[in-house]
Amino acid sequence: MATNPQNRVAIVTGSGRGIGKAIALRLARDGYDVCVNDILANKSQVEKVTSLIKSMGRNSFPFLADVSNPEEVESMVEASVSELGPLNTMVANAGIAQVKALLDLTEQDLKRMFEVNVYGIFNCYSSAAKQIIKQGTGGKLLGAASIVAFKPFPLLSHYSASKWAVRGMTQAFAMEMAPHKITVNAYAPGIVGTAMWDLIDEELGKLKGAKKGETIKKYTTDLIALGRTSVPEDVAKTVSFLCSPDSDYVTGQTIVVDGGIIFT
């Protein structure tokens, strides 16, 4: 679809660290100028990623915003257009996780999970889509799902449900955005060694009596066909394809990149 390889601009949310950072750097290597987003608490990390991208010869700027706030997301899209030019690609990567038994979940736990992981994706998809439609250029929307969007993990129930919603939203957006030459896809990582999995490992360990590092090791051995924990760059490679003209005929898909845990 209409991604001009000469002039491409992407926003990557939650790109101060982890998978988002790897995606931002990979897209810069692919020739994208990148708006690097995260929350205020990660300001210095966002600035570091921005500098790294500039040192690669691409344009970049930091924008602190909470994706669960629609006004902040709208301002981010406006700022990106004014700093970097027309928007081609939105990578709605930001997300949170929480390990908790279903019967212990509070209304607030459930609410915050959906505010960031579902409303956040919706805010990013819709603000970017409105901008791309206004430009008439076509473009690409991407969202972070997970393997738990196909098969939930126990003790990660509301996280899993939020990722199922990302998958559903991605399919619905794909159908409605097709007339505007916008493709909409999600990526579904498996077990990636980031701060998010440090938290999951620690919290599952507390509940199951395992030491730090043991749970991720066990899941890696027992679940991953390729036998190693994923690194953020594994995910960035798939996202690079989904952000490139090579994926122009792909839409509405949630692409699993997990080393062989879930088979779709």
Ligand code: NAD
């Ligand atoms: P991470 O926690 O290392 O990084 C997530 C980033 O998002 C952080 O920098 C965080 O500050 C930011 N963020 C959180 N809430 C935000 C908000 N409201 N607004 C803006 N930024 C916000 O996590 P990660 O492992 O890099 O995960 C990235 C995405 O991939 C998430 O959506 C996650 O659910 C998904 N994912 C991760 C794994 C994994 O194994 N790590 C597996 C499947 C899916």
